[in-house]
Amino acid sequence: MHRQGFAGQMHRSASLTRFMLEVPGGEDYGQWDDDRIWAELEQRLAAAGRPVLQRGEFIERDVLDLRVRVCDPMQHGRVFLAGDAAHLITPAGGKGMNIAIQDAVELSHGLIERYGGRGDGRRLGRYTQVRLPQVWRHQEFSNLMLSLFNTGAAGGNADFSYALRRARLGLIMNDPQFARWFAHAYVGVDE
Numbered sequence: 001m002h003r004q005g006f007a008g009q010m011h012r013s014a015s016l017t018r019f020m021l022e023v024p025g026g027e028d029y030g031q032w033d034d035d036r037i038w039a040e041l042e043q044r045l046a047a048a049g050r051p052v053l054q055r056g057e058f059i060e061r062d063v064l065d066l067r068v069r070v071c072d073p074m075q076h077g078r079v080f081l082a083g084d085a086a087h088l089i090t091p092a093g094g095k096g097m098n099i100a101i102q103d104a105v106e107l108s109h110g111l112i113e114r115y116g117g118r119g120d121g122r123r124l125g126r127y128t129q130v131r132l133p134q135v136w137r138h139q140e141f142s143n144l145m146l147s148l149f150n151t152g153a154a155g156g157n158a159d160f161s162y163a164l165r166r167a168r169l170g171l172i173m174n175d176p177q178f179a180r181w182f183a184h185a186y187v188g189v190d191e
């Protein structure tokens with residue numbers, strides 16, 4: 001979290017890392033050459049007592065798609081939707097693959113009960129009803145994470161929004177009750 005926008009480093013292996021960098025909306029990404037990206041990452045990720053970033057080669061670049069959408073119902077006749085086809089969620093909360101798998105598990109149970117010999121279509125018939133509350137819960141969490149880290153997502157006065165975001169981060173770090181809720185919402189378990 002930084003006044004100039006979000007920056008993140010996610011280690012993928014001993015020699016590979018993914019960086020994320022928020023740039024002002026409407027900006028031409030062509031203007032962001034490697035040196036400018038490194039300089040911005042170094043500034044935003046600098047922390048007291050931590051080594052400076054080790055520069056390396058960018059092997060892939062992408063612009064993150066932050067669109068969101070939920071299909072209600074998650075089916076049309078005999079066509080059932082699961083995963084990103086049913087609901088797009090920002091990557092901010094790391095939830096998309098998780099809820100895609102949960103959809104697939106629920107759908108597979110419904111299909112087996114309906115077509116696996118028992119001929120019972122009740123679970124399949126409740127697919128949307130069972131999955132949508134979960135999907136919205138994760139959308140809400142993802143939205144919270146996005147507005148916590150990203151300057152652009154918060155909107156309004158930059159100083160005010162930065163102070164608000166720091167206050168929320170303070171709750172996560174220092175308030176045991178809020179921290180517990182956050183951990184539960186983030187990884188789905190309490191302990």
Ligand SMILES: Cc1cc2nc3c(=O)[nH]c(=O)nc-3n(C[C@H](O)[C@H](O)[C@H](O)COP(=O)(O)OP(=O)(O)OC[C@H]3O[C@@H](n4cnc5c(N)ncnc54)[C@H](O)[C@@H]3O)c2cc1C
Pocket residue numbers: 064082083084085091093094095096097098099100
């Ligand atoms: C940068 C980033 C980080 C992420 N991090 C996380 C994370 O930490 N945790 C998490 O849970 N989620 C994360 N996600 C989200 C996650 O990747 C997606 O939500 C998940 O992959 C959705 O799975 P899916 O099977 O629904 O769709 P997809 O994974 O998109 O699979 C759809 C497949 O269908 C194929 N396809 C498309 N059209 C056709 C066609 N016409 N015919 C045949 N095949 C076709 C595509 O090639 C693709 O292989 C992240 C996403 C991004 C972008």
